[in-house]
Amino acid sequence: MRILKISTVTIVLFSFFACQEIVDDINDNDPNTISNVDGQTLLTGIQLADITAQLGYLNWAAGVWTGNFVGSGRFAPIQEYQYGNTNSNTPWFNIYVGVVQQARELRSGIPVTNQDFFFGASKVLEAHALGTAASMFGDVPFTEAANPEIPTPTYDGQLAVYSGVQSLLDEAISDLQSAGTEGGISEDLFFGGNSSNWIKAAYTLKARLYLEAGDYANAISAAQNGVNQASESMQYTPPAVVLTGDTNLLNQFFTGSFPDDLTTEGGYLIELMTGASNRNNTKTDEIDRSTYYFDGTQINLAGIAAVDEPMNLLSVQENVLNWAEAAIRSNDFATALSKLNEHRANLRNGEFFAITTGIYDDYVEADFQAGGIENLDGSLSQNDALLREIIQERYVTFFAELSSFNDLRRTKNDPISIQVGVPFNTGTQHPERFLYPFSEENTNGANVPDITDLFAKTPVNQ
Known part of the structure; x- marks a missing residue:
């Protein structure tokens, strides 16, 4: 893995269609040249690179595999579960150069004011990117990543990366608590310098990663300190400047x-919400959410894909549903139902x-008992019926987010009756990972795990 130290402007890979051209320009630069960029300015570039890593190509391809989208044209191979590893080049670059390298550069001793705040925020962003890398690819560079003295870093085990990212988030929380800033930092695109909101985002990410690892007690503990209202969600609201591509990424694509x-x-997804066998019942009517997502049968360019529509990275929706799922998997029915109803109230x-006319009434315990509206045939236990509803609610909530792909893979260990029934596009298996990038095999081949099978489960999902 080549480690490049580059200016913030260069690493802002904000349009998928322009990504490869920009990356090619970067590779023409002298990798030994360090631009004079202060730490505050670096933070903005790190945030934009993280947005692209989380909401760009990997997200769109994963959406095809989870039934959010149907692929054609250049995404026709993705629809058929065919994936060329060159497709991973730009997402990997965004994660390791755009986020990890620049976050560590920010903390390397270059000029930076409000050091505790910028160090803490950069650690949250680094943890976000590395957690995604581990989730999507499995074993990835962590301990030796972004070290200019180690041009070919070794790969850490996926579970070791999860643990390391949790420690990094603990450091971030400590830094941000010391900073105690309340705002006034224009370089922070997400929270304007509010340390408290960054801390809540960090705990929400901790809850996500604990849930993925099956550590439900720690997931609940983290979620209790995470994002608990919509105004605290970690989102990017694009300035909606179409000429420069500063728009919602779904809008850019479509x-x-x-x-x-x-x-x-x-x-x-659209079938589940609007089709003949939709998920509506006497307490749920998805008409407004389906209208927000879809304009008839296509994505709504005035709704979720509007040019200025905020894009979720770590949201209250996710935190509350993480808490709900972790609770029911810990056999705490009352808490799980309460958190699901909190989400429905939102x-x-x-x-x-x-x-306008949509309905999201509170559920009660009887709804999940045999004969209740969420367990009509009585085939499930009360707890399993609630778990099924939480998993399905997560599926419709996380439209066009990588969490949908995470959920599809990790719930394969649950009984089929509980899983979201995403059909196979072809064959009898859903993809389980993304392939390591060609660029990494070309420069760090001796360390790259020899995995060429999209259907090989990552360790956390085995």
């Missing part, structure tokens, strides 16, 4: 040069999209 590469028509109060 209005770009190849708008027919993805569609929502025929996808499982839905009906219009926290995430406009409510």
Whole structure:
């Protein structure tokens, strides 16, 4: 893995269609030249690189595998579970150069004011990127990553990376608590310098990673300190400048040069929300959420894919549903139901999209007992019926987010009756990972795990 020290402007890979051209320009630069960039300015670039890593190509490809989208054109191979490892080049670059290298550069001794704040925020972003890398690829560089003295870093085990990221988040929380800033930092695109909101984002990420690792007690503990209202969610609200590409990434894709590469028509998600066997019942009517997502059968360019629509990275929706799932998997029915109803209250109060005729009434215990509206045939236990509803709610909530792919893979260990029934595009297996990038094999081949099978489970999901 080549380690490049580059200016913030260069690493802002904000349009998928322009990514490869920009990366090619970077590779023409002298990697030994360190631009004179202060730490505050670096933070903005790190945030933009993280946005692209989380919400760009990997997210769109994963969306095809989870039934959020149907791929055609350049995404036709993805639809058929065929994946060329060159597709991983840019996402890997965004993670390791755009985020990890620059976050560590920020903390390397270059000029930076409000050091505790910028160090803490950069550690949250680094943890976010590395947690995603481990989740998507499995074993990845961590201990030796972004070290200019080690041009070919070894790979740490996936579970070791999860543990290391948790420690990094603990450091971030300590830094941010010491900083105690309340705002006034313009370089912070997410929270404007509010340390408290960064701390809540860090705990939400901790809850996510503990849930993925099956550590439900720690997931609950972290979620209790995480994002608990919509205004605290870690989102990026694009300035909606179409000429410069500073728009919602879904909008960029569906209005770009190849708008027919993805569609929502025929996808499982739209069928689950609006089809003949939709998830509506006497307490749930998805008409408003489906309208927010879809304009008829296509993605709504005035809703979730509007040019200025905020994009979720670590949200209250995720934190509350993480808490709900961890609770029911810990056999705490009352807490799980309470957190699910808290989420439903946010839905009906219009926290995430406009409510007109949609319905999200509170569930009660009887709804999950045999014969209840969420267990009509009585085939599930009360706890399993609630778990099924939480998993399904997560699926419809995490449209166009990588969490949907994480959930599809990790719930494969649950009984089929509890899983979200995403159909196979082909064959009898869903993809379990992304392949390591060609660029990494080309420069660090001796250390790259020899995995060429999309269907090989990562250790955390075995």
